[in-house]
Amino acid sequence: MTRKSSSVTIRDVARHAAVSVATVSRFINRNAPVSQEVAERIQQVMLDLNYKPHTTARQLATRRTLTVGLVIHNMHTDFFAPLLSGIEAVVSENQYNLLVATYDYKTHHHRPLPIGPHNTDGLLSYSDCLNEEQLTDLGRQKFPVVLIHRTAPPHLRIPFVTVENKAATRKLISHLIQVHGRRSIIFMRGPSEQEDSYWREQGYRDALDEHGIPFQSDLILCGEFNRTAAYAAFKRFLARKHPPFDAIFTGDDDAAIGVFKALKEAGLRVPEDVSVVGFDDARLSSFLNPPLTTVRAPTHQVGSTAAALLFDLIQERPIEACTLLPTEIVLRRSCGCAYENPGEPFYDVVR
Amino acid sequence: MTRKSSSVTIRDVARHAAVSVATVSRFINRNAPVSQEVAERIQQVMLDLNYKPHTTARQLATRRTLTVGLVIHNMHTDFFAPLLSGIEAVVSENQYNLLVATYDYKTHHHRPLPIGPHNTDGLLSYSDCLNEEQLTDLGRQKFPVVLIHRTAPPHLRIPFVTVENKAATRKLISHLIQVHGRRSIIFMRGPSEQEDSYWREQGYRDALDEHGIPFQSDLILCGEFNRTAAYAAFKRFLARKHPPFDAIFTGDDDAAIGVFKALKEAGLRVPEDVSVVGFDDARLSSFLNPPLTTVRAPTHQVGSTAAALLFDLIQERPIEACTLLPTEIVLRRSCGCAYENPGEPFYDVVR
DNA sequence: TTGTACGCGTTATCAC
């Protein structure tokens, strides 16, 4: 195969510096001593020729890509930016590259995963983008994977990072009951296979139990963690025969936006008529009208922690298999709380 | 060099199927006819062995990475998600991979660009992440680059995609003057080398001229397109001896959030005392209190257009060198407008 | 400290 290549290779450098390619390679990778004068000569030639090592060739020779991948459903949520930001910080700190792809086995299952052992050294997978079969397959190859916002299938030892959902939700629902006297609290679920949603619901049920309030399946809606779906679901709920309600846990902050709109259209006031609370403390939540009471999830930290774990895995350091990051409730006005200190800013500028 | 490699290669497939690697390669790439029975045999062996072509080796042989890169300052802005989303859609549609990196020559200039000809087939560069020298260097190598939200240095033929800033800003400022009778309008700049900010300022000046209002440099502040910086800058402005003002163009929507807070703390009402307008129509802008009057910038489309151009470049199709996407003003309440139609939703759920 | 020579997994050219 005779191909002309315009780019300058390590061979060109070696020839101009009158040394062997091995010596140039050693100089570049600093993995074996090179005499002072030879080093200087190579350095100069590299500059003159504007030599750049060819990443792909290096990858093939070393069998390492120095790249990690992130697989995620989509990028439309407020969740995405802080998560990616946390990941990217750790990745660049480790001098690695980051490949991102949107993928969901439910819609893409006919297609192979765009990111995997063939082009990365490790993978971060968000929620249920990958199914159990895919995870099993990766596990069998001992390919480094860290799961984000989901736990690992029991037979696989895949580390994961998620946030504490249950206790925080329980605390928030208890707050609605104890402080604001709410007793008919709607719970909006997220996407069906979402673990966060499952644990939040457990917290909700626990809080009801704790206060002797019977669980009513009529008060369970599906907001899909999404403003549009939540809006539609809540409109349908209002339109049909429904039990009375005085509060809503929207599932997440994005869904709260849709609920706000539906309530507004129905002429219901927040928080006077209905308390509304969310989950995540997204970037916009404190700017909603009224500001949203919610649970703060350390999304940036979820990303950085997951990435750090992935590097531990890649470098074969011992790791923590389960990471549950702490959350805290943030009381604002939508639940009925008021700022007692009038000097406290309505708008939080610095987060 | 003797390395044990656990992965199954094209050679293994060839051996098991009793054909040559060339035939297997042809079958995989469908670039030459292969007899029916051989094809079936290869297919079966590939399944049995769970063979996956090695991307890196393929890249080295073809000299193509099937990957494009995005270089961006940081991911903290609301701007980032729709931009990336637009890019990713086109990239995956073209069966390419996307490498993302945060980089800014002003802070990273000691480090080489993590993404470039060595690991991608093309580059998208946001704003002023790369300096002219770096762009010149890439241009010399005829490496495909598309700039986002900045124009190309005049001597380089690098296509770019940005939005119409000047006319929209002029229209918005004129609206403040004509409809709301504002005449002392603060203008907040963005980061100093930001071209968007420059053109928005031209639009501002034109609007003043048009209505015979003298330009006052005392009314020019620097909000940095950032809520925290805008808050601080505006607080300083209020604290010092300053001319009277009755409206503020905040530069972008993020900065408007900081301005909202500072006004609130100063006991000034929006829009009764001061009209506030932004630029971008970020995801949260219609949810602010009051909803923000602004200019809608098609950020998702900026991303998808830039990516599409990059593929044109890579595939050597003819391209449009300059793309200026249209913007439109969005009147909400912060300028003083009210919704005339009471049925119109306060919250826009579907964008 | 340096050079030689081979291997990494694939594509593509050539001959058959």
Next chain:
DNA sequence: GTGATAACGCGTACAA
């Protein structure tokens, strides 16, 4: 249609 084999650019035993 098919097979043998030289690239692709670099890393690294091994020998010197």
